[in-house]
Amino acid sequence: MMMKERDLLLEEPQTEEAEEPLHEVRVATTPVYYPPEFRWTNDQERCARCKRCIHQCGWKALRWEGRVVADDSKCVGCHRCEAFCPERCITILPNPQAFKEHGLWSVGHRRNLWKQAETGGVLLAGMGNDLPYQVLWDHLVLDACQVTNPSIDPAREPMELRTHLGRKPEAVEVRQNGDGFELVTALEPGIELSTPIVFAAMSYGSISLPAQKSIAMAACELGTLWNTGEGGLHDEVRPFANRAIVQCASGRFGVDVDYLNSGAGVEIKIGQGAKPGIGGHLPGEKVSQDVSETRMIPVGSDALSPAPQHDIYSIEDLRQLIFAIKEATNYEKPVSVKIAAVHNVAAIASGMVRAGADILYLDGFRGGTGAAPTTIRDHFGIPIEIAIAVVDQRLRDEGIRNQASIIAAGGIRSSADVAKAITLGADAVAIGTAALMALGCTLCQKCYTGRCSWGITTQDPQLTRRLDPNVGAQRLVNLVKAWSEELEEMLGALGVNSIESLRGSRERLRGIQLDRTTLEVLGVKPAGVGA
Amino acid sequence: MAKTMAAVQAAETREEMGIVIDAQGMHYRDLNRRLREAATEGEARFRLVNVNGQRYIGTGLKGDLHLEICGVPGNDLGAFLSGPTILVRNNAQDAIGNTMDSGSIIVKGDAGDVIGYGMRGGTIFINGNVGYRVGIHMKAYRQKSPVIVIGGAAGDFLGEYMAGGVIILLGLSERNGDPLVGNYCASGMHGGEIYLRGKVDPRHISPHAKIAQTKPTQIEHIRPHIAEFCTHFGYDADKVMGEPFFRLTPVSHRPYGAKYAT
Structure with missing residues (x-):
């Protein structure tokens, strides 16, 4: 039939008879029994x-x-x-x-x-890389005050976890105004966080609406951020948009000028730690009426996010989209650019800052996903610990560290990991897997099937109704509050009273059981070596 | 770099039809800020003269506005456009109508690469030729169905990842013997329709698309778009419609349906 239609054309096709595509002959004649897990x-x-x-x-x-x-x-x-x-x-x-x-x-x-x-x-997997690679967090230890410098008791003295994301000026000029002072330097738009922990990008579609609403409500109550992922903004979570980063990715699902202006900031998603270099396919089965409305595509159609953004093939192109978004938001929103941490991450990050990114979101190779080919999830990218250190160092060396904040993600398991990430040079961390675990997730890694019995990574109403957003939000608030309190305890032990004082202070870290090259890359001394 | 608003406004004159802005030597930030402010103040019709590569003109503008552009606008003309009509009297550059939601962009000359990327609604009419990667990942939603009509020829990857809407390629102007459409047309196509008028080499069409001759009912379906194109650029619609069209539609709406081990 195809050939007949093509024969109608004025120029004959020169191609040979097409072979049958391989996937049409997938019938195993000798089924192999393989035992359950x-x-x-x-x-x-x-x-x-x-x-x-x-x-x-x-x-x-x-x-x-x-x-x-x-x-x-x-x-x-x-x-x-x-x-x-x-x-x-x-x-x-x-x-x-x-x-x-x-x-x-x-x-x-x-x-x-x-x-x-x-x-x-092709094999599929959910959540993050589960192979037993060395976890660098577990080979880094923090300093504490003893004798020569006093520690601080956070129960008695104020501790500052407030964090500002966005482009900072080289210097600020102030002038006296009556009894007070006023700032002369015009500041770029930024976002204030009550604690340096934000929620990672998880779209409605990859997670259920109650799951996303739990996260959105928690972010508002905590004074931190949630992230829409590439799934648009459902009406039920729109009231929480003032604490959202709205994402613009390669499929441009749900992206219009109102969407860009509805959040606290906009994020251009280039890559994801769990699947560097590849796009996403939300299968048509998961594009329900509601998902269709937020993504602005027909019900039941595959939502394909192409691997690259086809208007971005270079740093110059990235700059073009960053400023298109700044124009569309009247320069009132900081623009974040999210990439997977890969081998050349430091140079890429430098380019991103020069392209105008106000926030760099680095996602390490242990970052989670709703669905990714197993081979990509498990064998691509680099650890976030390394990425933070090399990006922070590169931006300092080039004198542009003030021009963008760094959010680090991909395998943050505890407040200790948060503290170490910030000490390595991050401004804040994002938690995705940890947030879902607070909602009940047990890491079975079957997110891609859409059958999550905990109502988190499914769109089946029988399953999603199991998650009450009020209960979910409270559990997330509990988690982040507990981690924040632990951060204050750690600051006290380190003898500093502000998270700002710890940021990039690698002298307060020591490595154990790490080889010399890794220590050099991390910019950290081995345990036993003093100041 | 940034001019004061007074300096920007000094380059303005008022005509009966609306505001005329002389963009000579003006930075895009000043120009676009002035457009946004004037639109907020209720101005609806603008004529920009001496435009010379300024980017983002009309980007993110909303509502029933009319912009006429004399000169060559820069990249991302009408990105995230939501309602306005933009008429370009000359050539235009790359990324016109990027992620456009509604409205109309009409270009009297040629246009560059990546036109209508991720476009969800509205219409783009290009009189001349276009470059690579035009109409990538266009998609339809509810009443919205984006339309791109191109008078000349197109480069590689026309309608890649296409998920909805209509692309019409007319081939009215021969481009030094270049083909009507470049390589990999419709690769990854999983929705929408592409209409090609005249000679098509099937080697240029991706196996992800089916090629068929257009039926009379389908021709009627695209007639209003071609009629509007002809009105904009002064062609005889009946003559344009007189040639046969080929229609490309996706082989599958689920191109990745059988990809994974379950």
Whole structure:
């Protein structure tokens, strides 16, 4: 049919007969059995036969046959059933089924290979890189005051966590005005944070509306920021937009002039730590009526975010889009540019600042995602610890560090990681995975299936209604408040009373079990070496 | 660099039709700030003369405004445009109508690369030729369906990632024997329609698009756009419609549907 239509053309096609595309012959003739990852068990004596576990399982792994029966092949180990079992009689174990051990071929490698031999498809993964790479946070330790310099008790003395994001002037000029002073220098637009912790970009579509609303409400209550991701702004979260960074990415979903002006700032998303260099595909199944309205695309259509932004092929092009956004927002909003941390991150960051970015958002290779090809998630990019250090140093060396703030993300697990990130040179950190864990996530990494039993990474109304935004927001507020209090404790131990005094103060860090080159790249001395 | 508003306003005169701004030597920031301020004050019609490469003219402007541009405007003309009509009497440069939402941009001459990127609504009419990557990732939403009509020829990647709307390429002016459309036309296309008038080499069309001769009902569907094009630039619509058109539509609305192991 195709050829016939093409024959109508005035010039004959010169191409040879097209071969059948490979994906149309994906039928395995010899199905290979591969064992499930988990073994679901329940204690029959304690089981109350309440069937709650069956209802709670979003994966349909459990069924009733006079007792609860599990299909282990469907269990993802998310522990939703266990959390709701009144008798605490459920135990989920790693499948003890033993394979002949092999130092090269892990069971994970074997499982993936079998799956691909059967389907011929690209492997997908959710959340962040789960391979056991060295975690540099765990090889950095902070200094504390002893004898020669006094520490500060944060319970008695004020501690300042306030952080300002945006372009700062080289110097400020003030003049006396009566009894007071007034600022003569005109400041660029900035954003004040009550604490140097913001929420990472997660779109409505990748996460559910209750999940996004929880984060948005928490950001407003905390006086920090949330980020729309590339999913537009749903009416339900619009009231919280004054604390939102609105994202403009390659698909331009939901982006119009009102959207750009509705947030505290605008972010151009170039890349993401979990999938450097590639775009995103929100499958048509997830483009419900509501998702369609916020993304401004028809219901059921694939939402494809191309790998690059096709109006940005260079630093000069990036500058063009930054200033298009500044023009469209009357120079009233700071513009952030988000990139994945990659090998040449320092030079790229320098270019971004020179292109006019007010905020650099660096996403390390452990950053999370709703869906990414497993190979990209696990093998691309560099650790955020390295990226912060080299970018901060490069911008200082070039005398342009004041021109942009650095937000660091991708694997922040605790307030200690926050403190170390800031000491390495970040202005603030963003938390994504940690925020979702506060909402119930147990890191089963199946976000890409859209079946999240915790109602976080799904659009199924049966599942999303499990998450109450008021409860979710409170848990997020609790988490960030607790971390902030711990930050104050750490500042006290370090003998400083402001997070500003710790920023980029790498002399207060020491490395343990790190090789000389890594220490040099981090700009950190080894433990045991004094000032 | 930045001029005072008084200096900017000194370059203005008032005609019956509205404000005339002499953009000679004016920085784009001053020019665009003046346009935004005047629009806020209720001015609706503008004529900009001696425009010479100033970027972002009309970017982010909203409402029923009319801009006439004499000279060559710079990149990102009418980016994020939401309502206004912009008439360019000469050539225009890159990224016209970037992420445009509604309104109309009419260019009497040629235009550059990346026209109508991510465009969601409104119309763009280019009398002459256009460069690479035109109409990438155009998309339709509700009543909005973007339209780009090009009088001449187009470079590579026309309608790449196209998700909705209509691109019409007329090929009225022969460009030194260059083809009507460059390579990789419609690659990644998963929505919308592309109409090509006259000779098409199928090697230039991506396998992601189906090629068919246009049926009479489909021709009627695009007639209003071609009629408007002809009104803008003084062509005979019946004559333009007299040639056969080929129509490109996506092979699949789910190009990545079978990509992943589940």
